């Protein structure tokens with residue numbers, strides 16, 4: 001007989017923390033354990049009406065060797081916050097089994113045996129402190145420990161070290177208090193600065209197999225000694241079970257997964273759901289009802305509104321139960337509209353060529369191709385001045401896998417009247433296929449838009465593109481913050497006037513140009529079948545006008561209706577009598593000057609709405625109250641300023657002009673220009689984001705680069721000063737929380753043992769700010785089941801750096817605090833692509849502005865006439881922690897906003 005100890009079967013009760021997958025990974029990777037997760041309010045086991053466990057829960061416990069009661073937001077005093085965890089402390093002797101409580105779980109244990117739950121004087125989120133222990137039980141044989149804490153509340157067992165702040169004998173520190181005689185202290189944090197006094201860090205019950213720790217053993221900044229409590233606990237589990245539960249645990253049935261973590265951050269393996277989706281809170285009948293309402297509305301509309309009716313009736317081509325049939329109809333319609341015969345399972349072959357063109361910049365190529373006045377998606381690696389604080393030149397090692405931030409720029413070309421688009425609306429869960437002329441070809445209600453997107457990418461699977469390029473073709477566009485909220489089960493607040501905007505908007509890009517900045521090669525490629533003519537044309541285009549190229553776009557601009565305005569301005573301001581000969585002589589300068597004048601003409605009349613200090617400060621305080629109460633550890637508070645510009649004729653390409661100016665003023669690794677839509681329904685996005693959300697290379701390597709920690713560049717602040725400030729516990733705590741959160745997101749997809757933090761809190765320099773950046777990497781190939789970039793994207797939205805932690809509760813809190821601002825929309829979402837070869841790259845949509853052509857405001861000018869204005873929105877914000885100051889947060893938000901706002905106007909009065 002094999003007497004090797006069998007794998008321990010553990011049940012993890014997930015209280016909606018954003019670190020749960022890290023805990024599961026710690027167990028599964030390091031020890032012979034299999035962890036099954038359920039949420040604390042799993043309806044199968046928890047009756048939310050009575051706030052009690054159902055009978056099944058006790059049968060469930062019987063299937064396991066032990067339970068981990070996880071951390072989470074809220075307080076153990078609230079039965080809803082702890083859910084099933086609260087049931088673990090009063091099990092009947094026959095159901096008794098070992099339990100390890102972590103943070104909230106630990107607090108709940110202590111509460112059950114007489115402790116008081118109190119609010120810390122100074123919350124401890126992302127703070128690393130020394131934990132004092134005496135090497136017993138969980139801490140057996142452990143050395144000095146440094147551990148990360150994430151808590152606002154603490155456990156008061158009314159121990160004399162807590163009440164009187166002293167003990168008479170050193171050993172008394174380890175004795176139970178009178179108030180909690182069954183709880184033996186195992187570890188303390190003495191808090192040398194005395195703000196919090198002695199904080200209990202670990203306990204064990206004297207007679208029951210229950211113990212717990214206040215700190216987070218799974219955090220990247222808890223040292224290896226701190227994590228060793230896990231091994232010690234498992235030893236106790238084995239010993240206790242051998243003595244008390246021989247033959248008791250039943251085999252686990254098919255419902256168990258070998259690795260709960262890989263089921264995604266938000267899915268209970270016991271619920272048998274798709275691994276990508278969360279059950280929406282709104283019941284399906286409600287969603288149906290909203291469509292019924294639309295149908296009724298359609299019938300009532302006057303016939304005169306023919307265009308609208310046509311569009312709506314096309315829209316009503318809904319497949320109510322989409323699943324496979326809807327999806328296959330979608331795919332066949334896509335093929336039909338591209339006039340390509342369906343060749344199932346036949347990958348497309350990328351047709352491509354390249355040429356070396358030193359000096360041909362991305363902006364120039366775009367102008368050459370007429371992008372300033374057409375639909376396009378441009379993802380441009382800027383000449384930003386990113387410099388790391390270390391000299392290890394680590395980015396070289398990234399080179400082979402492609403996730404560098406400065407090597408490639410991608411231009412997604414729209415084929416006039418042919419480029420298809422996918423739209424998805426969170427408010428009614430409808431996915432639309434739109435034609436190149438912006439009509440809805442097909443629409444369906446879908447419960448799983450991510451699987452639809454996955455199917456589209458798979459349908460267009462391509463091979464034989466240039467291996468070194470990250471992109472061959474595919475879906476380019478954006479995903480809004482609200483689409484991210486949907487993935488974590490937070491129902492977006494719907495302001496009716498804006499919620500009809502597409503939350504996911506991707507163009508199906510067949511033709512593209514990729515610039516490799518490392519060797520000045522320009523690749524032009526197509527996944528249209530038999531598109532050789534275009535390749536030929538592209539080559540000619542990219543080569544021919546080159547000699548002339550220092551004056552791109554000027555002819556285009558001067559040939560528009562703006563010619564009179566431009567000539568007049570040049571005449572008035574520069575005494576240029578003849579515009580054509582002036583351009584001929586001045587080439588490059590002429591282009592810049594003309595842009596400048598066109599821009600000035602509009603920007604002179606910009607009307608900015610700022611953000612009041614007092615309002616923002618109140619919101620910072622509200623965030624801090626939520627943090628103090630234990631409901632969040634960090635909240636990324638944001639607000640939006642609006643910029644109104646008189647509408648400009650399309651041929652001016654004003655958004656392109658603004659974009660070029662933004663890139664010039666704030667070069668960043670992830671500049672992006674998007675103009676998608678037609679007939680005055682376009683969305684325009686200009687972005688200079690410093691932050692990569694997620695990249696996946698074609699061979700499955702994935703990388704996140706979250707930013708947290710900001711120092712504004714200003715006179716007198718040197719790099720050393722910035723590094724000093726960014727080494728403060730406040731800034732590092734902000735970053736650490738997000739690193740742990742992203743590890744959790746990634747662990748949820750790639751599984752235990754496959755996540756690495758390759759850079760932790762490195763200072764990077766940008767045009768206007770210094771930032772603290774971390775890099776978290778993993779490999780999709782290590783996932784137990786096949787996973788794609790779409791799975792990873794869906795499992796990690798919205799970006800943790802824009803939410804705070806724990807993600808779900810923080811998003812709910814922020815929604816409430818930011819309700820006056822309404823939807824974040826594109827801001828805080830992600831911009832990028834899903835490549836038909838399998839890769840992906842998305843930046844976080846920050847340091848950006850966007851507008852919709854049909855969102856017009858009419859204002860009266862001083863002379864009494866009316867004028868229509870476009871509304872550009874600029875979002876900005878920052879992470880609020882317990883250590884933040886309202887003033888500091890306001891300044892930080894303005895600093896970020898003004899990197900974009902200064903493109904529009906000299907100054908915004910924030911009053």
Ligand SMILES: C=C(O[C@@H]1C=C(C(=O)O)C=C[C@H]1O)C(=O)O
Nearest residue numbers: 708709710801846876877878879
């Ligand atoms: C919220 C913004 O930025 C986010 C917040 C940061 C911070 O708190 O330090 C840094 C980068 C972004 O993740 C923004 O730019 O608007």
Ligand SMILES: NC(=O)CC[C@H](N)C(=O)O
Nearest residue numbers: 071072103104152153630
């Ligand atoms: N990480 C946690 O479990 C936190 C527990 C509790 N919400 C607190 O803030 O103290």
